[in-house]
Amino acid sequence: MFVWTKRCAPADADAWEQRLSDAPEVEVVVTSAPGRPKVTVEAFCERQTAARAIQRAYGGSVRTLKKQNWAAMAPPQPDPxxxxxxxxxxxxxxxxxxxxxxxxxxxxxxxxxxxxxxxxxxxxxxxxxxxxxxxxxxxxxxxxxxxxxxxxxxxxxxxxxxxxxxxxxxxxxxxxxxxxxxxxxxxxxxxxxxxxxxxxxxxxxxxxxxxxxxxxxxxxxxxxxxxxxxxxxxxxxxxxxxxxxxxxxxxxxxxxxxxxxxxxxxxxxxxxxxxxxxxxxxx
Ligand SMILES: C[S@@+](CC[C@H](N)C(=O)[O-])C[C@H]1O[C@@H](n2cnc3c(N)ncnc32)[C@H](O)[C@@H]1O
Missing domain, CATH: 3.40.50.150 (Vaccinia Virus protein VP39)
Known part of the structure; x- marks a missing residue:
């Protein structure tokens, strides 16, 4: 699992979610902390190429997560x-x-x-x-x-x-x-x-x-x-x-x-x- 991360203004969080969240292999998480002026947008990608593609398009950084049973955690395939x-x-x-x-x-x-x-x-x-x-x-x-x-x-x-x-x-x-x-x-x-x-x-x-x-x-x-x-x-x-x-x-x-x-x-x-x-x- 690879995680792309970028910090942004809270007002832009919705736009980032929209940009990133429709690809089912990408799970988007926006985290804010009280008192902090910026929020953190993270895109969890199964493939490194996907995380790198986001980084090429929008900057930010990419890190590798430790191996886990991601398949078991993946959401079920949506209906037609x-x-x-x-x-x-x-x-x-x-x-x-x-x-x-x-x-x-x-x-x-x-x-x-x-x-x-x-x-x-x-x-x-x-x-x-x-x-x-x-x-x-x-x-x-x-x-x-x-x-x-x-x-x-x-x-x-x-x-x-x-x-x-x-x-x-x-x-x-x-x-x-x-x-x-x-x-x-x-x-x-x-x-x-x-x-x-x-x-x-x-x-x-x-x-x-x-x-x-x-x-x-x-x-x-x-x-x-x-x-x-x-x-x-x-x-x-x-x-x-x-x-x-x-x-x-x-x-x-x-x-x-x-x-x-x-x-x-x-x-x-x-x-x-x-x-x-x-x-x-x-x-
Ligand atoms: C919200 S997605 C819509 C994709 C698809 N048409 C749909 O309805 O699901 C917006 C698309 O517009 C593209 N886009 C954003 N700005 C653009 C621009 N200035 N010129 C051409 N395409 C652009 C993005 O790369 C993205 O693929």
Missing amino acids: IRVRDRLVIIGQRGAKAMARTRRLFPGREILCVPPEMAFGTGHHATTAAVLRFIADAAAEWKRAGREWSMADLGCGSGILAMAGLQLGAADVWACDFDPDAVRVTLENLRLNRIDGIIAEVVDVTTWKPARRYDCVAANIFFDILVDIFPKLARSVKREGIVLISGILASQADECLAAGRRAGLEFDRVMKKGRWVSARGRLV
């Missing part, structure tokens, strides 16, 4: 994630797991997203909310016989992009500024035998949208959303939707106000735990 009645997402690889899931959930699309060092297995409230928004839009567009396209900004594991394609998008473009995330996305595309998604290393803060999409999903941090709202408005079609997530409840008012200033209105706002997600359209 059901998205409406359309899609099921599992973490286990292999034909047997796929066949078992097909038997359990006949008629649904099935995606395999193994736990990796990229955010997005579907368990996090922010991902789950966007998946449901996508499923609802896909069902509506299918009923209307409308062809649709999608952009996934900050794709992490590629889960939203893959869900979009499985649920009917004609073409999907995905990007992340982290090359490891794009590598994991490409691996997940191969694993699920999915064609029709382009995944690229792009920083959305410098991205220049070259076209408009029917669905633009951005499960990304609050400060980046506030920065890129004008681009989101420029990259969505007049009758399309912008799906935003990764916003703490305490930041929601400020975030949605910034979106409105960029010309968006939000017709659905979903709160799950301390996370807020929203669906926007051009005014």
Whole structure:
């Protein structure tokens, strides 16, 4: 077991937890001590490569923990994630797991997203909310016989992009500024035998949208959303939707106000735990 450690301001603790906690092989612990101005964020990783990857991205230090029976302490494998009645997402690889899931959930699309060092297995409230928004839009567009396209900004594991394609998008473009995330996305595309998604290393803060999409999903941090709202408005079609997530409840008012200033209105706002997600359209 390897432990990555960094000290941060208490106000940033939630953001660190969000950044690190969705990968099931990484357990995040935030510790504060009375009278101390900083809190300690620790990410417990089974693999040294995972701890080093966090250190490369965010600084901090890595230490090795003494050998223990970590397997016995590991949380049980979570259940498949059901998205409406359309899609099921599992973490286990292999034909047997796929066949078992097909038997359990006949008629649904099935995606395999193994736990990796990229955010997005579907368990996090922010991902789950966007998946449901996508499923609802896909069902509506299918009923209307409308062809649709999608952009996934900050794709992490590629889960939203893959869900979009499985649920009917004609073409999907995905990007992340982290090359490891794009590598994991490409691996997940191969694993699920999915064609029709382009995944690229792009920083959305410098991205220049070259076209408009029917669905633009951005499960990304609050400060980046506030920065890129004008681009989101420029990259969505007049009758399309912008799906935003990764916003703490305490930041929601400020975030949605910034979106409105960029010309968006939000017709659905979903709160799950301390996370807020929203669906926007051009005014
Ligand atoms: C909260 S995760 C979301 C992952 C996945 N889309 C999901 O919904 O589960 C945010 C992702 O955005 C990426 N990201 C953060 N800042 C970015 C930026 N400026 N440009 C592109 N990607 C960024 C991170 O690397 C991370 O993979």
